[in-house]
Amino acid sequence: MESYEHSVLLDRQKCTGCTTCLHHCPTEAIRIINGHAVISQNRCIDCGECIRRCPHNAKRAVSSPLEAMDRFRYKIALPAPSLYGQFNNMDDVDYILNGLLRLGFDDVFEVSKAAELVTAYTRQYMKAENLPVPLISSACPVILRLISLMYPMLEDNVLHLLPPMEVAAQLARERALKQHPELKPEDIGVCFISPCPSKVSYVRNNFGGYKSQVDEVVAMNDIYFRLLDIMKREDKMLSLSDSGMSGISWAESGGESTALLNEGYLAADGIDNVCKVLEEIDNGTIQHVSFVELNACPAGCVGGVLTVQNPYIAKARLRSIGRYLPLALNFPPAGTDGIPKQYLFGDMPSYIPAARLSESYIESIRMMGEIERLRSTLPGIDCGACGAPTCRAHAEDAVRQGIKTVSCPLQQTGQREEKP
């Protein structure tokens, strides 16, 4: 994790230091320093919550421009199913897929196709004995980062299956090589059309040692208007869409779990809800649940910060698109048994336990005693004026930096009396 490449950045010009993002960061990764927000690279999980909350549009996501694909001879688009929910009066996915071809892609491979395979493999995975209970979906990269940073005791519960995006990238490459024997592997470029910044960092950081098969990640809201223009032309359309209702429903919270046709599931969305559920799993208080689907964004991927449409409107659209589709159209190849090795990942990313105060237990106790002492001198209203999200975090920052006192702006100006 030493040089992790993040995909959430701050525009210092626009940031007013208003503290909004400070209060909403789930890992307390943000501090206001000299009037501007600063994101801790070790703690940021690329969830995009600060992008969603900033009233001044000062936070932005890093992604690739479409032109980054120009370096490849053969370009493949991987549309996330959330893309299908972005357009008005669009009830046929083929309009979008044909639009992508007109934008200059040579082929389109729907991520929802791969999602249906991942569902089938998850069912197989869950048949094994002595599995940790419950299993936690690995589809949302934010959740994987959150678990390795804040809930490492739950790492074993994570399903070690690659997310649909990666399975789609592998299959898309195989298909291209088969259909075009003249191509060399390096001629092929795979471009994921993403609803969120976390996929960008997932792809760029070789998650847990796995080398992503995706080359570029383009933001859904970057490609949206270009696609809209091009889709209006009423040319002859190729019939390209090849996924069922269940694959498309992965775009929304609950889609992945309902596709499993398994009764004991739980689906939570929105980062605060996700943290609560992870706490409960750790407490052992969740019963009769064998599968847990967690999405960092409200309503699921349709709520990603790189989408255009309101997530609930997008959900309604997806439902009308899926209405007359079969449940699934993609299955593991006939006659095969077991999950192909290339769809599994090994280790979770190595993490630096962000929470831990010191390597030494005794030293940690001393530090925490000091934190508690400093905290008790602060007003406890978590106003953010000092630049830290809570009074407790302010005290912890001081102790970690070896500073013996804390300064509270409110107490200095006498606006608020010190606690007795």
Place this chain on the structure above:
Amino acid sequence: MPEPLVFHFDVDGNDFTSAGTASVTVKKNLRQLGLPSEVIKKLSIAMYEGEINMVIHADGGTADVIVGESYIDIILADHGPGIPNVELAMQEGYSTATAQIHSLGFGAGMGLPNMKRYSDEMTIDTRLNEGTTVKMRIYL
């Protein structure tokens, strides 16, 4: 060894919805000390059950967690009705919780047995109409 670390909480007897918050706070603090997750789990379950008991049976009380070098003590003290028959109360499934409390998902009669199971030592000091103090120790 630095001074032992003490966390003190007032547990509100009127608020079911916030019952269990002290044990969540303790859990987060213990993670920062780098304690093994099994220890944290044992401790937070034992403390949670004790906290809930104070809320549903004794109108609230106080919880103190003392973190030492080789063990952690949890002391839960209330001024509730006391426990008339401790041996009976310790039996799995025994509960005097009302139907209303059952409907909230509490009162399975597993609290005290689980506190015993997840702590290494436990003593109950109880007097009728005066209150109850439960002490639990978990060795590191």
